[in-house]
Amino acid sequence: MTARTSTETARDIPEATVARLPVYLRALVTLADSGTTTCSSEELARAAGVNSAKLRKDLSYLGSYGTRGVGYDVDYLRYQIAREIGVTQDWPVVIVGIGNLGHALANFSGFRSRGFRVVALLDADPARQGELVAGVDVRPFDELDEIVGEQSVAIGVIATPAVAAQAVADRMVTAGITSILNFAPTVIEVPEGVDVRKVDLSIELQILAYHEQRKSGVHVAPDAREQVS
Structure with a gap:
């Protein structure tokens, strides 16, 4: 088995572009909420944090959704991007592992507003079962x-400890799940x-720590590096 991290879309949109479409969608939602009806590519790029x-x-x-000299219709472009990435429909989601992280994910209000509906919370621990989290029974x-x-x-969605993640993924695949969001700190094979x-x-925090270290001019001594696995 090999780990897969992405899927080519039917229109062969590059993966780097696919990864940025949700960022553009979020920026468009923010612009719409602020009352903006049209925007230039420069304005949208600035809101999304990319170059125009x-x-x-x-x-x-x-x-072709832009108009020369006018820009983009915010609501229309928002709909087109949402349709392209599939969030104009209602996607049922299950979350496995209802510890602290699982609780936080279950309570995340952004799922519903972005086209996702948590239909079940699952946990192998009998002590967790029967809990009511965000209106859903564990x-x-x-x-x-x-x-x-x-x-x-x-x-x-896998929110279990690392040791359980592969077994959960295997069971998900057997059950018929074809897309997995893995929060467990381990690589799973599918x-x-x-x-x-x-x-x-933790990886994202370590990347930030690297940049902070470079900004502060702190260098790791050779013997210290040898101690880090």
Whole structure:
């Protein structure tokens, strides 16, 4: 088995562009909420944190939605990007692992507003089962297959400790889940046709620590480096 991290879209949009489309969508939502109805590529690029040339190239893969001298209709472009990335429909999601992180994810209000509906919270710990989190009952992990079948779930979220993540992923794949968001601090392997996105907060913090160290001019001594695995 090999780890998959992305899927080519039917229109062969580059993966780097696909990764930026949700950023553009978020920027457009913010602009719309502030009352902005049209914006230039420069304004949208600034709101999204990219350069305008890159933004124009990315949007060219979707079609021609801008008007020369006017810019982009914010609501229309927002809809087109949302449709392209599939969040104009309602995606049922299951979360496995209802510890601190699982609780936080279950309570995240952004799921619903972005086209995702948490239909089940699952945990193998009997002590967790029966809890009510964000209005959803925590159910036994053994019910995964039944829930996936009943709710037509294609997306699963893993919020378990690392030691359990691979077994959870295997069970998700067997149940019919074809996309996995992995928060466990480990690499999971899945068969061809199953997509995995990994979110590792500790890695992101370590990257920030690297940049902070460079800004402060602190250098790690050779003997200190040897002690870091």
